[in-house]
Amino acid sequence: MATHPEEKIDEMLKTRRIQAANPDLAQRIILKAQMTPQAQVFSLGRWIKQTFAELHLPNPAYVLAATLMMGFVLGLNVPSDTAPENADAVQALIFLDPDEGLL
Amino acid sequence: MPVAWPEKDDEELLSLIQDGSQQAFSVLVQRHTERFYRLAYRYTQNREAAEDVVQDAFVKLWEDPGKWQADRNNKFTTWFYRVVVNLCLDWQKRKKPIELGDQELTMADDRDSPDIAILHAEKQKILEKEIAALPERQRTALNLCFDEGLSNHEAAEVMGLKLKALQSLVMRAKTTLKERLKNYL
Numbered sequence: 001m002a003t004h005p006e007e008k009i010d011e012m013l014k015t016r017r018i019q020a021a022n023p024d025l026a027q028r029i030i031l032k033a034q035m036t037p038q039a040q041v042f043s044l045g046r047w048i049k050q051t052f053a054e055l056h057l058p059n060p061a062y063v064l065a066a067t068l069m070m071g072f073v074l075g076l077n078v079p080s081d082t083a084p085e086n087a088d089a090v091q092a093l094i095f096l097d098p099d100e101g102l103l
Numbered sequence: 104m105p106v107a108w109p110e111k112d113d114e115e116l117l118s119l120i121q122d123g124s125q126q127a128f129s130v131l132v133q134r135h136t137e138r139f140y141r142l143a144y145r146y147t148q149n150r151e152a153a154e155d156v157v158q159d160a161f162v163k164l165w166e167d168p169g170k171w172q173a174d175r176n177n178k179f180t181t182w183f184y185r186v187v188v189n190l191c192l193d194w195q196k197r198k199k200p201i202e203l204g205d206q207e208l209t210m211a212d213d214r215d216s217p218d219i220a221i222l223h224a225e226k227q228k229i230l231e232k233e234i235a236a237l238p239e240r241q242r243t244a245l246n247l248c249f250d251e252g253l254s255n256h257e258a259a260e261v262m263g264l265k266l267k268a269l270q271s272l273v274m275r276a277k278t279t280l281k282e283r284l285k286n287y288l
Contacts (some may be wrong), residue, residue: 033128
């Protein structure tokens, strides 16, 4: 039991009585919120998130797109082994050039 | 593996509430209703009023969850304590000074004998009356510091004060109470 007035005040403050809330208070709040529409506030972060969510593609689509991209990149970088379409004509000209030179 | 709802922290739940998740809101309400009710009751000394304050605070949060911003507020509870305190102060401004009725007399400890119980209840009634008469900031400091689960540091954060300033407010409040309640100590 506290004897000093300071301690007695502390004890009184610590033992302030509180009438218990209705046990269904939390449920009431939840129900009330369910009937209340949520305000749509603009937030840049949320907008970006939503936009990305809208553009979300399933994983196979990303795999296909990535494969195509790789194909294009490789295709453009590897030198072509195939001869040009007029390769025969070029060869003929090379062959004929020296003779024509003599004339 | 996805984290179960009750294991999500407040900030995660708030982020989901901002995306319209009612389930996240339910978890948050069930987790914190009791503690905020206790604080509201300390101000209002009336069950219905305290319940209304807590309900208002949560419904406002649901209506406009964007008010809580993770980058500005470190902790949801610190911010929400402030919301509840402000609603309680608004409520008090609208109401006339607290008049404690006979119902408070029945709130004494059941283990006490009837005489002691009545004496305790009477002391409580006078204590509440004197706390209600304290300046607003002193009253808030007292209510927050003697609320279970809230450290002095957190209470100072809720009030936007340095720890020393909060301790000074509590000290002044206790000195006033000691003076006014000297016949009951």
